[in-house]
Amino acid sequence: MRTPYVAGNWKMNLDRRAAGELAAAIRDHKADGVHVGLFPAMVHLDEVIRQVAGSAVRVGGQNCSDEVSGAFTGEVSAGMLQDIGATVVLLGHSERRHVYGETDEFISRKVHRALDAGLDVMLCVGETIEERRAGDTESVCRTQLTAGLAGVDRSALGTGSDGGRISIAYEPVWAIGTGETASPQQAGAVHTYLRGVLAGMYDEAAADATRILYGGSVKPDNAKELLSVADIDGALVGGASLKPDLFLPIIDAAL
Numbered sequence: 291m292r293t294p295y296v297a298g299n300w301k302m303n304l305d306r307r308a309a310g311e312l313a314a315a316i317r318d319h320k321a322d323g324v325h326v327g328l329f330p331a332m333v334h335l336d337e338v339i340r341q342v343a344g345s346a347v348r349v350g351g352q353n354c355s356d357e358v359s360g361a362f363t364g365e366v367s368a369g370m371l372q373d374i375g376a377t378v379v380l381l382g383h384s385e386r387r388h389v390y391g392e393t394d395e396f397i398s399r400k401v402h403r404a405l406d407a408g409l410d411v412m413l414c415v416g417e418t419i420e421e422r423r424a425g426d427t428e429s430v431c432r433t434q435l436t437a438g439l440a441g442v443d444r445s446a447l448g449t450g451s452d453g454g455r456i457s458i459a460y461e462p463v464w465a466i467g468t469g470e471t472a473s474p475q476q477a478g479a480v481h482t483y484l485r486g487v488l489a490g491m492y493d494e495a496a497a498d499a500t501r502i503l504y505g506g507s508v509k510p511d512n513a514k515e516l517l518s519v520a521d522i523d524g525a526l527v528g529g530a531s532l533k534p535d536l537f538l539p540i541i542d543a544a545l
């Protein structure tokens with residue numbers, strides 16, 4: 291039985307004060323039986339980490355460098371994230387892939403940097419609407435998953451209900467920020483497919499233990515139906531994670 295995982299990706303939103311207040315509201319919400327994660331903007335990480343200290347809320351970066359250190363202006367390393375108390379990093383988000391041109395190989399380098407620095411990884415995969423219409427959803431997601439985890443040792447994956455250090459977020463690009471959600475059947479089919487890919491890459495126990503979250507216009511009114519699908523283990527929430535009255539019911543829907 292996988293522990294549900296609900297995470298908020300705040301993207302480039304909020305100011306420091308609003309980020310701290312939102313983090314405090316989430317910290318104070320009873321969420322027994324659900325893992326909750328927050329991905330604030332880099333400059334708000336320390337404030338969010340301070341607000342949730344002593345709670346079970348996980349805090350992570352929305353990105354990290356593919357390098358360890360050095361002359362890389364504007365970059366933040368996985369080690370720096372770990373040093374300030376982040377425990378996880380979001381990698382391969384579609385906005386990184388499609389707005390900033392990140393390739394599978396580049397993302398894979400980041401995955402290794404993150405794991406080497408002691409961070410958990412939430413790896414995002416998902417197809418564009420053109421790829422879905424062309425019938426390429428499975429091949430696109432398989433390529434992104436296998437390339438993103440290339441060379442990642444079995445020990446980073448979980449066993450039993452522990453979840454391991456890797457989680458996957460399936461986010462169809464056409465559903466992100468559009469209000470158009472994948473149906474539970476559409477999302478569930480891809481999640482089941484991805485779990486099969488993980489079983490082929492590693493083994494059945496690793497596939498069974500790995501949380502696969504759905505992301506793309508998750509809201510309080512569709513969360514329960516999505517999260518009740520057997521292979522959907524949680525949600526990666528964008529817009530609706532910015533307000534407690536929207537995000538907290540999504541956490542509750544995972545119980």
Ligand SMILES: O=C[C@H](O)COP(=O)(O)O
Nearest residue numbers: 299466467506507528529
């Ligand atoms: O990382 C989160 C996703 O991009 C989903 O964003 P959204 O909930 O605003 O569609």
